Amino acid sequence: MLETERFNPEEVSRRGLLFGLPYSLEESRLVIIGVPWEVTVTYKGGTSETPEQVLLASNQIDLFHPELGTPWKSGIAWDNSLFFLKKHSQNYSPIARQYLDVLERTGADPNKSPELLNVAKNLDVASNMMLSKVEETVKKHRDNGKIIGLVGGEHTISIGSVRALSSKMPISILHLDAHADMRPSYAGMQYTHASTIYHISRLDNIKSITSVGIRSLSPAEFEIISSQPNFYLFTAHRIWERVFKGVTWDQLAEEIISSIDTDDVYVTFDIDSLESSLCPSTGTPVPGGLTYAQAIYLIKKLVWKGRRIVGFDIVEGGNKFPFEIDLIVNLLFELSCWTLYSQNEKSS
Numbered sequence: 001m002l003e004t005e006r007f008n009p010e011e012v013s014r015r016g017l018l019f020g021l022p023y024s025l026e027e028s029r030l031v032i033i034g035v036p037w038e039v040t041v042t043y044k045g046g047t048s049e050t051p052e053q054v055l056l057a058s059n060q061i062d063l064f065h066p067e068l069g070t071p072w073k074s075g076i077a078w079d080n081s082l083f084f085l086k087k088h089s090q091n092y093s094p095i096a097r098q099y100l101d102v103l104e105r106t107g108a109d110p111n112k113s114p115e116l117l118n119v120a121k122n123l124d125v126a127s128n129m130m131l132s133k134v135e136e137t138v139k140k141h142r143d144n145g146k147i148i149g150l151v152g153g154e155h156t157i158s159i160g161s162v163r164a165l166s167s168k169m170p171i172s173i174l175h176l177d178a179h180a181d182m183r184p185s186y187a188g189m190q191y192t193h194a195s196t197i198y199h200i201s202r203l204d205n206i207k208s209i210t211s212v213g214i215r216s217l218s219p220a221e222f223e224i225i226s227s228q229p230n231f232y233l234f235t236a237h238r239i240w241e242r243v244f245k246g247v248t249w250d251q252l253a254e255e256i257i258s259s260i261d262t263d264d265v266y267v268t269f270d271i272d273s274l275e276s277s278l279c280p281s282t283g284t285p286v287p288g289g290l291t292y293a294q295a296i297y298l299i300k301k302l303v304w305k306g307r308r309i310v311g312f313d314i315v316e317g318g319n320k321f322p323f324e325i326d327l328i329v330n331l332l333f334e335l336s337c338w339t340l341y342s343q344n345e346k347s348s
């Protein structure tokens, strides 16, 4: 056990501790789980390195939140028990890359080739293994009275945490992303970063999904979204059009939050929802995204409106440009502070 009594936030903080904080997992209200997984990444790789790099850079944070003060005093700790997944990810990732390369070069349909279909099935087995580990870990912390956040890793990991958290109560999803991620399957695989929100939308206790910043989707994805009740799509195109015509971000944020059906909200934050100049090494960057300030304001407004963040994830973060890690560290600190604050306000 570390000496929390003697911890001084004014001093040089320790590397290897999340935000340099001295709390053990037992002492913490919020647990951040690193999930270094990238198997179905289809374009630019690297996101499996991100959790470890975020942890190592996180002690650079100054510990006074300008609006909330010191909500971290409820305790925040890092759980690296899923770091072993990186080894599995490294084993499967070359197989997936080779497989996707064949599809891209030849245009082959995996459903018509038993050999290709077999590769896809094996990759699904690997993703399923990862998902049950994530689900198990999140459930364990929840049963111990913790709130959880994940740092990925590819977007697929969110299916595991949402499964765990929605198993006991109805929740809604606030989804920030450049992509809809609503493909029932992709390249013959069921569980991929491109089908994350589809699988989440199929879970029993998901009351609504609000997707914000979307600017890349397929015709079929748009059709599925349009046919689903309680699915609210705020495309980047529509957001910027209204901003340019004078609608304030405060009004838009209000509208976005009103679409969320329950007080309990899970936030899934794909880093590529942000303007791509902020995150050029994310897996599939798309220009025209949200500013960092807009994203933080949306989270803040969600909490001011009385919603409770029951869990969150930050996924698809790249690390080729050093600033991206700092971006994720800062985002993680903001989400952690607002999450703790939302929980404390609601329970008091």
Ligand SMILES: [Mn+2]
Pocket (backbone or CB within 6 Å): 177, 178, 179, 270, 272, 273, 316
């Ligand atoms: Mn995305």
